[in-house]
Amino acid sequence: MMTNFKSLSLLLCGATLFFAGCSKEEQAVAPTIANESLTTVVLNLTNQADVSDTTSCRYKYYFDNSGNVKSSDSTVLKLKANAKYNVVVNIYDEQQTPVFNVGNEIRERQNYHLLFFQPTPISSANLITGNTSPYIPGTLTSSKGPYLNLAVSRTDRDTNSPALEVGLTDLFTTGAASTGNLEVILRHQPNAKNGTFAPGSTDLDVNFKVAIN
């Protein structure tokens, strides 16, 4: 019986040591790394009528140490009236050093991605939806204006069969002077891209102020 108590107390001691000697690994806190941190969107525009006439706008998210959006800032997109612009969409992850060019990655995986551009306010007549529309179904339309006189069409295609648009390069066509917003949404549509908005989920959603003068 004594030996049993001995083994019992040995077990107890072992356990106590285990408790006391447990690692303190938790005291070193690993930094927060949000995998999908697309921090910055830059639209670079070139006037088709004058290649030296370029403009751009930028939307940038800032994150706190928990990986949540702390704040954001954006610059206004200033366009000339009644003009056509060639647009290149650049997306960056500025939390990485060096800055990671997400746009190149989207180009690599273009068959899974589709960009949407939604000028607002827009009239119901101009909100064309369909398999090749860059506009977002369900957008609130305005019946009496004033409207943002901006039309968007995508100019690049992926390697799906049949090829579908991507939206990393686009054509913006402006009308008369007006102001409004441009929402840019990147849809992630793995194995499901069909040209429409619905499949998949949103990877990025930003909103620019637009002034057409």
Add this chain to the structure above:
Amino acid sequence: MYQTLIKSSLFSLLLLLATNLLYAQNNHEQVGEYLITGSVTNLSTHLALVGANLSLSVPSSATHSDQNGNYKFSVKQGIYHLKCDFIGYIPLDTLVQVNSNVVLNLSLTISQQNLKEVKVKGTGSPKEIATQSLSILEGEQLDHTRGFSLGESLKSITGVTTFQTGPSIAKPIIHGLYSNRIMILNNGVRLEAQQWGSEHAPEIDPFIANRLEVIKGAASIRYGSDAIGGVILAEPKALPKNPGMDGEINAIGMSNSRLGAFSGMLEGAFDKKLTGLSYRLQGTFKIAGNSSTPNYLLANTGLREQDGSAAVQYHHKNYGFEAYYSVFDTKLGIFQGAEVGSIADLKLAIKQPEPLTPSFFTYAIDRPYQTVNHQTLKLNSFYNFENGSKLRFQFANQTNTREEYDFLPLNGRINPELYLKINTQTADINYEHKDLGNFSGSFGFNGITQGNIRKYEYLIPNYRNYGGGAYFIEKYTHGNLLLEAGLRYDYRWLRAYKLNNNTALIETPTTHYQSASYTIGTTYSITDALKLSGNYSSAFRAPTVNELYSNGIHQSLVSYEIGNPDLHTERANNFNINLDYTTSRLLINVQAYYNSINNFIFANPTNQYTRTVRGPALVFNYTQADVYFRGLDFNLILKPVDSLELNSKTSLIYAYNKTIHDYLIYTPPSRFQNSIGYHFGNLSGLKRIFFSVEDVYVSKQSRVPVGQDYVLPPACYNLINLQLSFRVNYLHNYGDVSFAVNNLTNTAYRDYLDRFRYFTDEPGRNFIVRLKVPFKISKTTHTNR
């Protein structure tokens, strides 16, 4: 003797006509052989029992009673061990001396156990609270759930259902409570993982258990302060005592998801110098591909699971030691159509009648997926004192590693989005004092420490948790009356380690909680068949780390959850009344409960949205309110004749938030399960043929809080399940085979407590084959049922 011979010839004739030819071929008489003949009857009704199993030892032979209840063996002179068993009856075991023809009529008594497929224990062993409701799933009832997850397996118990995230992730719900409010014990070790997550299923291989027990109600006294909803115990069978080695193989195939599950077990005990030493090795492999609903397949819903366990035990006269190690390892695909980035995505997905993801079958698991590895080491020992007192000690170490992978990110990183590793040590000491007159009881101590580490995304912080509890339970038994009372005190210290959101310095917010739990109950046996129990338990639960320090998006429901470091403990006041009526023909079990929880912690949706890169997400704040759950579990089993069994189960629950005067979200709707089963006895080489039809009706949950959900609860649904099982004898062993069809009519439905109801239907028709083969390698260690 002449008469007997004539009689037996007549029986042989009947047998020849009634049963198979195989039997008859063995029926020829040889010189020098005698006959053991007789009938098998029900002791009380004197009616013949058809298809009872009869076996003789050395030389072993087996037969079964014919349609008139008669049997016959032809044997040489000698002493034989005759065994007779029939489902639902107490088996008979007798020695027969043969030196002439013998007539031996056997009368079997109905087993009181046969009706208690889900037994409700009365004055049970001291390890649980005797006056609380304990439901047990074992034997054939458990065999019929093989291949399903732990949560899914328990659904046949009234008052228990599941909170699901698609077809592969199911968490058990007891009386409306789940996650941190119920405790799961895996072979006596409280499972410690990331159990707060609604899509984190318990890391337990049901194949390790030959018994699943559910305590419905606040069972904190014995098991720890968190168990305010109930306790689930997965209990392996005891290690063998008799020398020898045997094993068991289980194989399961399911048509839906083309699931294959294989489990093997080997166990044995030594003799001579090693008497008292026994062991068991067990392993499970499970694979499934995409599940299919009646109209489409669900992309990326496959799973892989590899589990193993090893146990070794040494028992001496009054002391013993056991070491146990288990590993559970799984990879679960997450349905791609359920991945949403923003509220807009979620609303868009809800609008689609079916998901827009490709619909094809594959076993391959693509991103998103989660992997979980859970390892448990348990050491325990006991000492039984000569005066009847018992001392038990247990130490366990668990490591749970969880990695959650989202879609491959655009920045090219291949690491998981979320990595959590939690390491837990627990120690338990229990002393059961010798009976003092009418008093019996125990006291003990539970200690726990755990450390949690996170990497990549922030959802919960790193933390260190220390907890300790001491309890004392005493019972008084006098005649038909049992009284019991228990008291417990718990202390918890929790320190989080996290980065300050702005300064990037490490913060160490620390909380500590302490409180008492108590229980008082009584059981009165009005007659042998009728028993009434009442129990009141008061228990508390300290806020968990996610409730205190969450700060981030739960991608699953685009909910941005913000913890509240100022939360108080929640307190449950739980009233239970149990009524049991058990006779050989009828079993009735009714449990009525009222569980009032003050300062109930929950994530409350605000009307605010927060911005994420992917769009707006709804903000949820952890807050507290006074709520109550009340309900009724009803189970009736009727056996109008021995072979026919009617089973009716009803689970009703009503939950209300007294603070905001509204219902509680995610309360299980009313559930009705009715089945009819028939024991066909034996036919040809098939024994114990049993066929049953089950109807499961789940009503629509109409009591939902205003404005807390994105969509109204789904409609009611009705499912029909079939089951056919039988036993095949071969050589000296047997195999149990069962065929089942779940959702026979291929009904398309959605379940309120499945998060996937926003996106997809539940799985459709499922054909299931189950095979269980016990085998012996050397000597008989123990007889299988």
